[in-house]
Amino acid sequence: MSRDDASRKIPSSAPPLSWPPPGMERLQGSLWRVIVLAWTGSLILVLPLLWALAVEQPFYSLGPFEDNWELGMAIAAVGAVFVVFAFFQLWVVIRGAGKAADLGYGMTTILEVAGDSGRDTGFLIQGKRHFASLDPARQVSVARARMRGALLLLGAAVWMMVGFGLAILLAARGFVTPSGIWLMTMGPTALLGLAGGFFIVTQNTVVRELQTEWNAQEGMNRIHGESEAWNQALDEAGDSIALGAGDRGVGRRFTTAAAVVVVLFLLGFGPTATIAVTTALGPILAEIAVPTFLSVQEMAGGAEVLRRYTVEKDPAISPQAAGAALQNIAFVGETGDPEPMEEEPSTRYGMSWFPMGNFPDPFSETVAADLMARPLGDFATGEQQALLQAASHPAHEEFHLLAQAEIADVVSGRWTLPFPDSLTFQELPWPRFQAFRTAALAQVAKASVELSNGQPDEAEQTLRELISTGFLLIDQGPTLLDNLIGVELTRVGANGLEGFYRRTGDPTAAESLAWARAGALAAAKKSRAGLVPEDARLLLQGVPTLVQNDDALRGLRWEYFATFNMLAPCINLQKMVFGPGETLD
Incomplete structure (x- = not known):
């Protein structure tokens, strides 16, 4: 149906359809709220973890935040809150879309309403107000660009979380390298994000030009009148409405999509939240376990003077x-x-x-x-x-x-x-x-x-x-x-x-023995204070050398070896997923 035919069927003095359609008021623009929340949460939660995981680090590194593990936990907690809220909102949007489908609205109409952040899609698909100068082909192009851009940006944000979670699972089983985690997480995210951004920027440019032109010609006068019931008017309008209503009776699809969102949340958020929490374990274990062992070496050194007896x-x-x-x-x-x-x-x-x-x-x-x-x-x-x-x-x-x-x-x-x-x-x-x-x-x-x-x-x-x-x-x-x-x-x-x-x-022998013991213990203490670092990171750095040092206590070497086996896989996020590598071998 041509635009002229549509003009004869529907008076130009009033839009044929109200917007948003009845029963879909809460759904209008809701997809963009999810997009903002998902991007915010994914960036805050995933990027620091991706940095810690994908950047090669020595096993003794305590992670990018070193001793400030509380800061890393706080950042992860904030990101996790945004991600949880984003997935919950996405689930709510999809459930709302399912209810709209049960009311008889088509897939295209539902997506148009959910992605209508500027609340002007109703004018766009009907060619009203500043969109009146668009020919039908450009109406379709702009409307599709809006939907595609929103869906692609949402997909990019969701993939950053889900892709990272999948990459962790695959990396832990040896299928993905550290650089592969970067590629698997950020590759699709960047591709989807750039494509979505292109569509949004393109249609926004067209809309701004049309608004400027329309404001200059007709001002901000509102067009009065409302149409009859939405679906009846839409059916009567026929081809004059860009894209039409789309498929009807698709409520089950949205129910399935809601379940898929739950699965994606568990798949992406589960591994990510787990490693976000465990990033604090390495520094905590290092602070607790490592520095306390060396005092026995000191005491053993002080006892060496007695070997003559x-x-x-x-x-x-x-x-x-x-x-x-x-x-x-x-x-x-x-x-x-x-x-x-x-x-x-x-x-x-x-x-x-x-x-x-x-x-x-x-x-x-x-x-x-x-x-x-x-x-x-x-x-x-x-x-x-x-x-x-x-x-x-x-x-x-x-x-x-x-x-x-x-x-x-x-x-x-x-x-x-x-x-x-x-x-x-x-x-x-x-x-x-x-x-x-x-x-x-x-x-x-x-x-x-x-x-x-x-x-x-x-x-x-x-x-x-x-x-x-x-x-x-x-x-x-x-x-x-x-x-x-x-x-x-x-x-x-x-x-x-x-x-x-x-x-x-023989008090002389007694005093000589006491003096030698005190001197040896003092020397051992001073030697440790001057040469052995108390910083957990530096102590960890020296663990492999100490384990192979024949002059160290055998028990200390075994304890450090056991501690190394315990800490090396979880001392920092990168080693937690990929293992300690050649150092342990």
């Missing part, structure tokens, strides 16, 4: 025998079963080191020196009995063996082998610190009784064996707690040795 080694003692002896000491006085994955001791000692009671006090810093300071007769009767029981305990033979061992196979002695593939380092039973501390006091008690019985050489040998056992755990212990137990054994043995020298009338 160790006893001579016996190469005939096998590492397996030494490992079994350590496990036997750990279970002295224990009647219960070992923990899962913990090896049964080869020899059980049912009698405890000391009778039940508070003597000696295991938490006293001076208990070893106090035990050596007085002869046996100066102790109370109950205390004498406790010392005699400890001194005569058969488990001292385990210390005698350990003191002469060059190497100890702690792993096979303590844990059940082989380890299952699913077992992690953190799931292994812990070394029994309190059991070894009590055993150390029993060694000092034995030395005290030997000295009281006129056996100073045996007493000194007992204390030296305690120090030697401590160094065996410092050198051979596979966990940091083993090394710490070793440090504690050397400390208790050295305290007892100082007390021994004073009690045997």
